[in-house]
Amino acid sequence: MKNIGIKIIMVSLIFLGVKGYSQKKAKQSFDVKRNEVYIDSMMTNALEKGFFPGAQIIVGTGDFNVISKNYGYHDYTKKQLVKSDDVFDLASMSKVLGATLVTMRLVGDGEIKLTDQVGEIVPMYKNTAISDLALFELLTHTSGLTPSITFYQALLSTPDNSPFLSNQKSEQYVEPFDNMFVNKNIVYDSKYLVFEPKENWVQIYKNMWLNPEFYPSVYERIAKANANPRGKYLYSDLNLLLVKQMIETKTGKKLDEFTNEIYSELGISKIGYNPLKWTSIDTVMPTEVDNFFRKDTVKGYVHDEAAAIFGGVSGNAGLFANAESIAVICKMLMNNGNYNGKQILKANVVKEFTDSPLAKEGIYRGLGFDKRKPDEFFTKDDFGHTGFTGTFFFMNRNTNRFLIILTNRVNPTRTNRLMYKDDFSAKIWKQINK
Numbered sequence: 001m002k003n004i005g006i007k008i009i010m011v012s013l014i015f016l017g018v019k020g021y022s023q024k025k026a027k028q029s030f031d032v033k034r035n036e037v038y039i040d041s042m043m044t045n046a047l048e049k050g051f052f053p054g055a056q057i058i059v060g061t062g063d064f065n066v067i068s069k070n071y072g073y074h075d076y077t078k079k080q081l082v083k084s085d086d087v088f089d090l091a092s093m094s095k096v097l098g099a100t101l102v103t104m105r106l107v108g109d110g111e112i113k114l115t116d117q118v119g120e121i122v123p124m125y126k127n128t129a130i131s132d133l134a135l136f137e138l139l140t141h142t143s144g145l146t147p148s149i150t151f152y153q154a155l156l157s158t159p160d161n162s163p164f165l166s167n168q169k170s171e172q173y174v175e176p177f178d179n180m181f182v183n184k185n186i187v188y189d190s191k192y193l194v195f196e197p198k199e200n201w202v203q204i205y206k207n208m209w210l211n212p213e214f215y216p217s218v219y220e221r222i223a224k225a226n227a228n229p230r231g232k233y234l235y236s237d238l239n240l241l242l243v244k245q246m247i248e249t250k251t252g253k254k255l256d257e258f259t260n261e262i263y264s265e266l267g268i269s270k271i272g273y274n275p276l277k278w279t280s281i282d283t284v285m286p287t288e289v290d291n292f293f294r295k296d297t298v299k300g301y302v303h304d305e306a307a308a309i310f311g312g313v314s315g316n317a318g319l320f321a322n323a324e325s326i327a328v329i330c331k332m333l334m335n336n337g338n339y340n341g342k343q344i345l346k347a348n349v350v351k352e353f354t355d356s357p358l359a360k361e362g363i364y365r366g367l368g369f370d371k372r373k374p375d376e377f378f379t380k381d382d383f384g385h386t387g388f389t390g391t392f393f394f395m396n397r398n399t400n401r402f403l404i405i406l407t408n409r410v411n412p413t414r415t416n417r418l419m420y421k422d423d424f425s426a427k428i429w430k431q432i433n434k
């Protein structure tokens with residue numbers, strides 16, 4: 001027995017030595033210092049020019065993080081440094097890290113098929129124009145649905161029917177919003193929106209509750225939103241709203257319950273919808289100063305207005321996370337659905353969703369995942385997603401690299417698009433894949 005114990009210890013030490021050697025070799029093939037200097041330089045320049053107040057970055061491989069750094073502050077008052085536990089509003093990265101991950105699980109388990117149609121699963125759409133849209137079309141953004149609908153504006157009005165927004169500042173249009181100015185006489189529809197808790201109403205902001213009777217009008221508008229040719233690529237938030245409905249109707253389980261199960265299996269806790277339910281407000285990065293709808297600096301609640309309407313849990317947006325939690329998901333996807341010896345998603349499903357099924361037709365999308373037409377920054381094997389709030393994650397199994405960049409560039413305003421004009425994230429992605 002003693003000899004067997006010694007052999008087990010020796011084998012374990014050899015395994016750890018091999019693993020340590022392979023990690024050291026991988027690190028040697030990636031010039032950490034050179035890349036870290038490059039990223040530091042890019043970040044210093046971005047912060048000086050006001051691309052965003054703060055950021056987290058992680059560069060990693062399928063096995064470990066190579067570079068993990070925080071930069072800047074929560075906002076431009078520079079009172080609170082960004083820390084590793086801080087969580088960012090992921091915006092459209094939620095499409096992949098939420099609804100798409102759940103869909104991958106359900107497809108792998110045979111509970112839902114890519115050929116399933118909206119009307120077959122969600123009864124309210126059975127006799128509508130979108131009834132025969134397939135899950136595949138929704139995930140590849142080839143459904144023909146219009147890009148978005150500003151549902152929340154149906155909750156607003158003005159006494160004299162004057163426009164909500166004007167491109168000219170005046171006595172009536174004072175506060176800025178995006179590149180416009182907000183009508184100071186906007187009123188809220190008290191039938192559907194109240195500012196104190198009300199039983200069975202849905203909390204959509206810290207001081208706003210929505211009457212669920214509002215939702216049928218939302219679904220009716222979605223059902224009439226197929227104004228474009230099917231089979232052509234047109235990115236639309238509505239696609240993922242429908243994916244969420246299909247998931248929840250098919251299984252009887254809420255989207256956030258599903259995602260929490262997967263996150264729990266991965267051992268990550270700094271990720272989820274409605275962050276104030278699982279972290280303190282001090283660790284949540286602020287987003288936009290919303291002078292239009294919420295009349296507040298949005299912090300702790302989702303920035304996207306459509307996701308807000310659904311109580312912060314939506315297929316198109318709503319997730320908050322720190323970079324470390326996303327890094328775990330990246331490693332799982334790069335290892336064909338396996339993480340720490342546990343098969344989280346079926347390998348064939350991961351491959352199917354991250355490939356380019358429509359590339360021959362000039363459509364560079366995976367299923368849920370963003371892919372790009374090959375150019376100076378991206379290759380055909382890259383996959384990931386970006387978010388409106390200034391978030392980015394991409395990975396490539398061939399180069400064995402992933403990159404996560406989380407920022408809150410919409411603070412204090414969404415008009416700040418400096419990081420996009422500079423190809424900021426794409427440049428760093430190109431650098432680490434050299």
